[in-house]
Amino acid sequence: MKLIAVHITTSSGPVILLNIYRPGSERPTSLFFDELSAALESVMINACPVLVGGDFNIHVQDDKDPHARRLNQLIKSFDMMQHVHGPTHRAGQTLDLVLKFSACQLQSVTAAPPGVISDHSLVDCLKLCQSDGCAAGEKSTAVDYVAY
Numbered sequence: 001m002k003l004i005a006v007h008i009t010t011s012s013g014p015v016i017l018l019n020i021y022r023p024g025s026e027r028p029t030s031l032f033f034d035e036l037s038a039a040l041e042s043v044m045i046n047a048c049p050v051l052v053g054g055d056f057n058i059h060v061q062d063d064k065d066p067h068a069r070r071l072n073q074l075i076k077s078f079d080m081m082q083h084v085h086g087p088t089h090r091a092g093q094t095l096d097l098v099l100k101f102s103a104c105q106l107q108s109v110t111a112a113p114p115g116v117i118s119d120h121s122l123v124d125c126l127k128l129c130q131s132d133g134c135a136a137g138e139k140s141t142a143v144d145y146v147a148y
Contacts, residue, residue: 001035005043016043020054024095028058028067033074040078044101051106052080052099055120061087061094075099083109088121090114096123 002021007014018039022032043050060068060082075082079102088096088111100106111121 001032014048016050018052022057024057049104056097057095059093090119
């Protein structure tokens, strides 16, 4: 698993972004799930919103896939939610995920059609904030990635 963590200070407060990449050419291993669990444990202690995203290369839409079941159980055990629904790969699977802890609010997650930028979708998120609300007056705009 490849991982990058970024701490960003915004006008609304700090945000931690955790980007995950798991190569699709390799089967998911126990080590992957252990490393992911350790990474989530290390960021959940922060008193700011945490957004986890990336190319997990696990077919989360397939309830019969044992790796998908294990990943979904791990997400649930951390009281997190997965916000990408629908295919994010040109072959029709949901491989790219956006996760957040339940204490944070995420107003919008959309995935551009796969194949516009790469064989994966560009996933777009708007407004991550603590449950007690975002800063007043924040504005977000959507981008038409197909037209772009």
